[in-house]
Amino acid sequence: FMYKKNGRFDRVCMKTPIYLDSTSELSLQAQIRQKVIDAIADGVFPVGSRIPSSRRLSDDLGIARNTVVLAYEQLLAEGYLVSRQRSGIYVSEDLSRVHVGKQAVKSAPKGPSIWSQRIARRVHHTRSFAAPAQWQAFPYPFIEGQFDDTLYPIKEWREASKAALSVGQINEWAGESGVADDPLLIEQIRTKVLPKRGIRADADEILITLGTMHALNIVSELLVQPGTRVAVEEPGLPQVRDLVANRGGALWHQPIDNDGVIVDERLDRSEIIFVTPSHQTPSGVTLINERREQLVQKANELDQIIVEDDFEFEANYLNRPQPALKSIDTQGRVIYISCLSKVLSPGLRIGFMVGDAELIAQARKVLQLQVRHSPYNNQRTAALFIQMGHYDTFTLSLHRTFEQRWIALRRAVNYFLLPYVEVSRAQGGSSLWLRIADDIDPGYLVTEAAKQGVLVEPMHDYFATSGVEGNYIRLGVTSIEEHEIKQGVERLRDVIHSLSSGAVETLDQYDGDLLEGHQIESAITNKQMVCPIAYDDLCSINIISGGKLDGRAGAAGDDADQGQWWIEGDYWCRQWSRWAWGEVGRYRVVTTQDGTVIKLFDEKGRLIDQGLLRAISEGDAELSHDQTQISRNWTQVSQPTGTTEQTD
């Protein structure tokens, strides 16, 4: 008798509830043992009943009798079964001493719920966007904070995990009495992790938490009471607002701009300030040095507390990372919160909090009343992981991977999305934050994109105040492999394009003159085309007679490339050596009547690129790419992302 399970045929025992699963990784013997235990638990083999003989079971299943005998022997040794001479093998009566019998199992109560009116306090809990549980099934998941499975240091974590489960180690962590964290993890964080952020702390200034959210929760429990004035970033993490609101705190939403949170007199009334200096959540911008110093100085003068959430410090690709605020705090006013989750997978929940010893002692009491302590096995595994050097290795490798992905993302956004979005001036981080057209509903876009296999996140949950200008989505690179990024962004462009009817120029509806082949040649030869690019820098392309292209990008023109151009019919064709993935691009060309603005449309009529045109001297060997001068004309391309209206 065969029946199909998960698309495979498995051997089934007709006379007993035992079947073998051919897809299982367990040995036959282990499977039999487990199935017998299941059958006992389910009451199929009641306590005290006789079970099939090994001969019969092996015949039924068509396997070697010895396999069954060995499984039964193990179950006998474990006390599940007892053997009675000349009678057979029985389910042990002892089992009834630890199990309440099946007859006691009641159905779930069916009466009306008594809870609707009851729950004392409806918890503030902003419904925020959550990635679908099956996000890994999507081909293009741009979900910030989720890690794709190529990233886990599985081998290294296994090694640390195995070491933590060695007899010597297990006796150390399992016997901890719950009053302290694992001293080995504290030591590793103190000596290997914090110095990278410029922070020096003693062991009693560190508390292990279950991630950064947990640390934020504990800080709120300790410091926020009804009426406490708390400043948060706008936009910012909705959960931080929830935590403060749940404790009755009075929120102030401080706007951000391209240099991070704005430090001005609007912060003066606040007693506590929550900030994300390394990479502002959710915009990704980095707080500049000048403001860091202002912030700490202001806190010293006004007796304020700063809570520094530094969850993404590893991820600054473009600049040397800034030291933490905590490192310039001389009065113990900064509570520093970070985690190992970015490195060790968020599922593990390992975070920490650094602050004044007195504060940490109180925080530990709150934590003990919540969860007693963070699981010791994970603490010890993380400690060994760091001690073995894997943390450093993996941080470095993650940094490189995310850098490559982020650059790929920026390039793809630049190529495909430029006419449709504005990009915030993020310096690294693992995401880009895009402003889409005002008439596109971000929630609808997210849903439509998901239908095409592209997962992006809407940003409106991050805004607390109503006067948000613009609609934003975020594309993260922690969850998508580099080689999928280009196509993912291209598909996203298609979705946005289909929702943008009329808002963005197309070949059906354009402003200017559509050029024919010979017109193109004379319009562009020996001209410099200056284009905004997605990330706030400019790009200049010298279009030289004879079909040569010379391009510079970046503030210092430090990204350069060469290429070729030619005319095919009414199309301007170009191909870079590296830019645009070295692929041939074919464009229809539109210019304004004065010939100073040029627009390129692809073969489907979609706007791909636009720029200024200006003449350059023919035959000039050193063709000028004067970025500074050009920049002045384009400063309005990327808008500040903050808002100013408050709903305090």
Next chain:
Amino acid sequence: FMYKKNGRFDRVCMKTPIYLDSTSELSLQAQIRQKVIDAIADGVFPVGSRIPSSRRLSDDLGIARNTVVLAYEQLLAEGYLVSRQRSGIYVSEDLSRVHVGKQAVKSAPKGPSIWSQRIARRVHHTRSFAAPAQWQAFPYPFIEGQFDDTLYPIKEWREASKAALSVGQINEWAGESGVADDPLLIEQIRTKVLPKRGIRADADEILITLGTMHALNIVSELLVQPGTRVAVEEPGLPQVRDLVANRGGALWHQPIDNDGVIVDERLDRSEIIFVTPSHQTPSGVTLINERREQLVQKANELDQIIVEDDFEFEANYLNRPQPALKSIDTQGRVIYISCLSKVLSPGLRIGFMVGDAELIAQARKVLQLQVRHSPYNNQRTAALFIQMGHYDTFTLSLHRTFEQRWIALRRAVNYFLLPYVEVSRAQGGSSLWLRIADDIDPGYLVTEAAKQGVLVEPMHDYFATSGVEGNYIRLGVTSIEEHEIKQGVERLRDVIHSLSSGAVETLDQYDGDLLEGHQIESAITNKQMVCPIAYDDLCSINIISGGKLDGRAGAAGDDADQGQWWIEGDYWCRQWSRWAWGEVGRYRVVTTQDGTVIKLFDEKGRLIDQGLLRAISEGDAELSHDQTQISRNWTQVSQPTGTTEQTD
């Protein structure tokens, strides 16, 4: 050059900061890799600097050059090091991009603390007794809830852990988006764990927590607000009182007796009742069936909520376990809380909560704002541990081990401590709760016992009200192996004896007549000696002429033993076949003048045993052991342990 470290001589490299640790479990290659990483992190090998050649390092350390070469190759591949042709090996410049340099490290702030006046809310946190961190170093640790290292299912947990870290599994749990618990663990608890407690629940009625304390915390967060009337058991878990007090709830302390918490009209005003029916914390008594039904019925009538903390359900040795209160709840009023920690080690922090789906949904929001979710790696490992059958196996084996230990403890307490303590009528559980003399300070006793290597716990932290009668200590068996129990209790007796001067009779100070050898013989021959024993049952010993002993114990006389007796000088000697470990006991005998009470003192003059004497018919073949009749005379031996005064 050799220097001594941890009592061993290790090879040290003089010219580099690399030394090899001969005690390390790591391979030489792995050690070199790690030491180089440490040296980079410590700034000993600065970023960009040249490191010693493999030849030099291998020479310095006196090891094969190839070992160093392989370690360097790994570091090169990992990006720590870069090789420059004909120049050497250098620390990668890339490292500065992810690490803030050493120069940024600041000293800890030295100013006065700003925190003393600041922390908004001093947390209610009863200082409760905590086992010393080094409890495993004590020879006789009777610490309830700590597990000695023979108990961990290390092999099985490792197997489940390894399976959870397989590529397929890791991708499942690591990619969870944090909005739900591990469905596999929910399913295992639903189908394998809850049915043993008579509970049937759907998946949306279960929440995974970090242990029972966490579940209690979440329930308090949800249901207790200022003024909410909450009943707790007295004595009871201090942390539950703290949780309620921190939320501003009004506490009522309901007394317990030998049948568990008293169910009467004093509970009527309460809106929420926290109970520990399986084994009352800390007394260990089990709530009888009648009261269980009363409690649930009362809750239905008065619209009350019951929080059932069932953390020790596996541990009832004497009776078949009672189904949970939750199993007789038809209106969804019982919130059931339990954990897998007793089985999987408390260090792992895996608990769960079962309740109405609406309540669980709200509870999940609270949990998400605290810790997002319980660590998924532990959830999945626990799920696989249960699925593989290890949970059942281990529960059973733990049950047997604790049963044996607990019986050994009871026997030793009976033999050594009977004159000094009263024992609560615990039915199983993994501890005994002892009342010591009123004039012995339990804290002092605990300290003095610890000096003798015996760890016991004082119980006063469990009492909230001031009118506690008596001083209590607890002896648990989860942390001490069976063969250590007898000697541990004997040592404890010595400590108690030394603190009990005058309170307990000794041969220096006794009441009655001290008998000489020939007087003993006539006083006891053909008599029945009826003794209380430590755990509420009685024991009767028939002392038969010709030197035979016939003993019965237990309510139904179901524990019987035979032995011999004889006189040596002025000592009555006796030896049982099993009782008193089959050892010879030598006692001086004191009787009252009417000959009805007998007291036995050991060779050091300490009171060992006392009982009633009555005549039996010489030569009676079936010597009577009429327990029922005797019991009436001894009902006062074990006092109810509850108190009635309230400090609400």
